[in-house]
Amino acid sequence: MYVCVCNSVTDKDIHRAVSRGVRTFVELKQETQVATCCGKCASCAKHVLKEAIHQHAREEHAVPAFDGLAAA
Numbered sequence: 809m810y811v812c813v814c815n816s817v818t819d820k821d822i823h824r825a826v827s828r829g830v831r832t833f834v835e836l837k838q839e840t841q842v843a844t845c846c847g848k849c850a851s852c853a854k855h856v857l858k859e860a861i862h863q864h865a866r867e868e869h870a871v872p873a874f875d876g877l878a879a880a
C-alpha cells in the first residue's frame with residue numbers, strides 16, 4: 809500500500825529500508841523521501857517503520873524449525 813502519495817513510497821519500500829539498516833524516522837526520510845513534501849503521511853510512516861523494525865528483529869532472532877532429519 810502507498811504510505812506517501814507525494815513521493816510514491818510504499819510499506820514495502822519502508823520494509824526494504826529497514827532491511828538495509830534504517831532504524832530512525834530521520835534515516836527513513838533520507839533513504840526514501842517519505843514525508844518530505846506535505847508531511848501528511850508522517851504518522852502512518854512512523855507506524856509502518858515501527859512495525860518493520862519489530863518484524864525485522866523477530867526474523868533475526870527466529871530459531872529455525874527442527875526437522876528431525878539431522879545426521880544421526
Ligand code: FES
Nearest residue numbers: 812814846847849
Ligand atoms: S503524502 Fe507523504 S509527503 Fe505528502
